[in-house]
Amino acid sequence: MAIRTLTVDSVARLGASFVRVTLTGDDLRGFTSTGPADHVKVFFPDPVTGELAVPTMTAEGMKRPEHGNVIARDYTPRTFRPATEDSPAQLELDFVIHGTDAPASTWASSAAPGDTLVVGGPRGSHPAPTGMTRVILGADLSALPAVARWIEMLPDDVEICAFVELEHPSDAGYLDPELVHRANVIWLDGGSGSLERAIRRLGDIGDDTYLWLAGEADALVPVRRYLRRELGLPAKQVKVDGYWRRGEQGRDHHAPIDPSDPED
Ligand SMILES: Cc1cc2nc3c(=O)[nH]c(=O)nc-3n(C[C@H](O)[C@H](O)[C@H](O)COP(=O)(O)OP(=O)(O)OC[C@H]3O[C@@H](n4cnc5c(N)ncnc54)[C@H](O)[C@@H]3O)c2cc1C
Structure with missing residues (x-):
């Protein structure tokens, strides 16, 4: 590095x-x-x-x-x-x-x-997954820079839907209009459970869809549980990354967000 x-x-x-x-x-x-x-x-x-x-x-x-x-x-x-x-x-x-x-x-x-x-760094790069026709992104503000990169890097024929939790309406201006236009960006109010509710409203998720979700670790635990355990989606189709954890300094994002149910 x-x-x-x-x-x-x-x-x-x-x-x-x-x-x-x-x-x-x-x-x-x-x-x-x-x-x-x-x-x-x-x-x-x-x-x-x-x-x-x-x-x-x-x-x-x-x-x-x-x-x-x-x-x-x-x-x-x-x-x-x-x-x-x-x-x-x-x-x-x-x-x-x-x-x-x-x-x-x-x-x-x-x-x-x-x-x-x-x-x-960066120590290494993982390219965007191939063979998917739809990518769902979910993020709080800390992962909004990464959401912008996802939207820029995905091929034009991939349908994108991005859920972003906002704390202040002015933060919606972070994404350039062409990125908002390219992806179906849905701004969430950032209230407790708003990302989980939005993901649940998607209904069934087929094997043509990849999901990438990042942000506060505790808030992502129920979202991950829903996708991996309730819907039974395989790990290769879902990436949930705890970028930070409320009350914890310098969280290591390699640590499982849910120690009671580590990645398989
Ligand atoms: C792969 C990866 C990419 C990231 N990219 C970005 C990025 O581009 N921009 C960005 O801003 N962050 C990004 N983050 C998140 C960032 O690394 C963390 O938020 C980090 O903890 C901030 O360090 P700090 O020294 O400010 O706070 P810390 O010393 O780590 O934490 C102090 C306190 O602040 C709280 N806290 C930490 N982060 C936040 C936050 N975002 N909002 C509210 N409270 C917080 C903690 O819970 C703790 O109580 C990324 C994280 C990862 C793993």
Whole structure:
């Protein structure tokens, strides 16, 4: 996994909840990201000491630093623009701003041009599934950058339906009109159980449909249970990814969202 030291080129507020940070730097040479749900690891300074601890890549693999507390969070590379004759390479990350005791959100809310950000990966890319005629996406704000990538990357002949939980109406502007037009985007109010209700209303789901759902882990547990256990859909047709969990810092999204019923 390449570790890249980048510089903030610009910062923009998008709607009520997002800050878009555009990064640049020679270290973007060789960056590539081809899967809709790709992520990079972003390293943040310790909010208490201000110290930035970053692993290094060695011939034996990744080595933790001798000092400091490594604080890393996963983010979706929303857009990558390779360098051209006229402009340097640029990587855009979109951060949901959500509180104070949160290193990533805190960093993004005060980011300014010239700041440094260290980014690792992506470690690998999983391409969009092939052979499906319909893709259902379900997301809260944290997975909205990935939803945008899914819509951009799916072939034109795949029907898309995206359910997105919003906390503030202005966040609907996050998706460009052509993406909203391409997919059948349905905005949900973000109230408890709204995604589960929307998915249940779809009725029967055939083997021509792939479902990708990501967001707050606890909210996704009943959705996953419905799809995998009630409808009996196989794992290859359903991906449910707990991007964060309420009350938990730096959740590892590889951990099962429902430990009582781990993936099979
Ligand atoms: C593959 C992947 C891709 C992701 N892509 C993005 C992305 O593009 N943009 C993005 O904003 N997030 C994304 N996330 C989610 C992000 O990594 C988490 O939200 C992360 O926990 C934020 O770190 P933090 O330091 O701000 O908060 P933490 O220190 O992890 O958590 C502090 C507190 O804030 C709460 N919290 C964490 N995230 C949120 C949230 N989104 N809303 C409300 N409360 C929250 C926690 O429950 C905890 O109580 C992605 C996650 C994964 C696994």
